[in-house]
Amino acid sequence: MFLFDTITDTNFNFPGQQSVYKGKVREVYGLENDVLVMIASDRLSAFDVVMPRGIPFKGQILNQIATKMMAATEDIVPNWLIATPDPNVAIGHNCEPFKVEMVIRGYMSGHAAREYKAGKRELCGVSIPEGMKENDKFPTPIITPATKAEMGDHDEDISRENILARGIVSKEDYEVLEKYTRALFERGTQLAAARGLILVDTKYEFGKTANGTIVLIDEIHTPDSSRYFYADGYEERQQKGEAQKQLSKEFVRQWLISNNFQGLEGQTVPEMTDEYILSVSERYIELYEQITGEEFEKADTNNILDRIEQNIEGWLTR
Structure with missing residues (x-):
C-alpha cells in the first residue's frame, strides 16, 4: 500500500470560477476580479513528458520554494503573488x-x-x-x-x-x-x-x-x-x-536516459516502482532543505484535495 496521497489531477469549482488551465505540473483556475488560483500538483515532467505517477510532496516543495523566492526578489522585480493559503497553492493576479x-x-x-x-x-x-x-x-x-x-x-x-x-x-x-x-x-x-x-x-x-x-x-x-x-x-x-x-531534476532525466527514454517518438516511459517514487520524493525534500536552509514540514496528505479546496474557499470568503 502506498504511503501518501498525491495530486495528479484536480477538478474544483470555486466561487466566481471562469476558466481552468492545466499545465505540465500546475493547474490554474481563473476567477472573477482577475484573480488566479495556481495549484502545484505532484506531477513529474521530464523531457516535456508528464510521468505516469505523482511524487509525494513535490507540489508542496515547488510551491513553497517559489513563494519564498518571490518574497526574496520582489524588491527588484514585481510578481503576481497575493497569498498562499495552502502549502500547494498560490493565489495571485491574472496576467497575460x-x-x-x-x-x-x-x-x-x-x-x-x-x-x-x-x-x-x-x-x-x-x-x-x-x-x-x-x-x-x-x-x-x-x-x-x-x-x-x-x-x-x-x-x-x-x-x-x-x-x-x-x-x-x-x-x-x-x-x-x-x-x-x-x-x-x-x-x-x-x-x-x-x-x-x-x-x-x-x-x-x-x-x-x-x-x-x-x-x-x-x-x-x-x-x-x-x-x-x-x-x-x-x-x-x-x-x-x-x-x-x-x-536539480537532472537526476530524474539521467535515470530516464539510462532506461532508454528521452521523450522521443516510439519510446516508452520506464516503470516507476513505489521504491523509486519514494526515492524521488526524498531527493526533492533534500533539495528543499538545501535551497531554503529550513527543515521541510510535510503537510497532511489525508484527503489532500479536500484540504486544498477548504483552504482556498476559506481565503476567498474571508
Missing part, C-alpha cells in the same frame, strides 16, 4: 503570459552541454566559445529563450531575433524581460551562494497584468526550473573532469 520562457545559463550544463557536444557553437542565436568543457562557467551568463509548450508538446529553442521578427514579444517588452531575467539571476546567484550552492541555470516566466505591468509569474529558483551545483569542490571536480554534485 508571454509565450516565451526566459532561460538563462551561467554554466554550460544540461541541454546546452548536450547541444555543444553535438557540435553546435550557437544556441538561440548566442555564440558559445570553442574549447569549453561541460559545466564550465560562461564568461557572462547567456539568455537562451524557449517557446512555451502546451502539455505534452516540446519547448523549442528560439533566438531573440526570431522572437522579435515573429512578433511573439514586442521589442520594448522583450528588453524588460531581459533586464528582469538578468536581475533575478544575479539575486538568485547571491541567494544560492549563501547556501553553499551555485545557481547554474534557470528559467523565468513573465506575464502582463490588466494595467500593463510586466510581472514574474509561475515558479522561480525551484529544482524543476533550475539547476544547482554544490560550490564546495566545484573547481576541483572541473579540473579532474568529474561530474558535478548537483541539486
Whole structure:
C-alpha cells in the first residue's frame, strides 16, 4: 500500500470560477476580479513528458520554494503573488503570459552541454566559445529563450531575433524581460551562494497584468526550473573532469536516459516502482532543505484535495 496521497489531477469549482488551465505540473483556475488560483500538483515532467505517477510532496516543495523566492526578489522585480493559503497553492493576479520562457545559463550544463557536444557553437542565436568543457562557467551568463509548450508538446529553442521578427514579444517588452531575467539571476546567484550552492541555470516566466505591468509569474529558483551545483569542490571536480554534485531534476532525466527514454517518438516511459517514487520524493525534500536552509514540514496528505479546496474557499470568503 502506498504511503501518501498525491495530486495528479484536480477538478474544483470555486466561487466566481471562469476558466481552468492545466499545465505540465500546475493547474490554474481563473476567477472573477482577475484573480488566479495556481495549484502545484505532484506531477513529474521530464523531457516535456508528464510521468505516469505523482511524487509525494513535490507540489508542496515547488510551491513553497517559489513563494519564498518571490518574497526574496520582489524588491527588484514585481510578481503576481497575493497569498498562499495552502502549502500547494498560490493565489495571485491574472496576467497575460508571454509565450516565451526566459532561460538563462551561467554554466554550460544540461541541454546546452548536450547541444555543444553535438557540435553546435550557437544556441538561440548566442555564440558559445570553442574549447569549453561541460559545466564550465560562461564568461557572462547567456539568455537562451524557449517557446512555451502546451502539455505534452516540446519547448523549442528560439533566438531573440526570431522572437522579435515573429512578433511573439514586442521589442520594448522583450528588453524588460531581459533586464528582469538578468536581475533575478544575479539575486538568485547571491541567494544560492549563501547556501553553499551555485545557481547554474534557470528559467523565468513573465506575464502582463490588466494595467500593463510586466510581472514574474509561475515558479522561480525551484529544482524543476533550475539547476544547482554544490560550490564546495566545484573547481576541483572541473579540473579532474568529474561530474558535478548537483541539486536539480537532472537526476530524474539521467535515470530516464539510462532506461532508454528521452521523450522521443516510439519510446516508452520506464516503470516507476513505489521504491523509486519514494526515492524521488526524498531527493526533492533534500533539495528543499538545501535551497531554503529550513527543515521541510510535510503537510497532511489525508484527503489532500479536500484540504486544498477548504483552504482556498476559506481565503476567498474571508
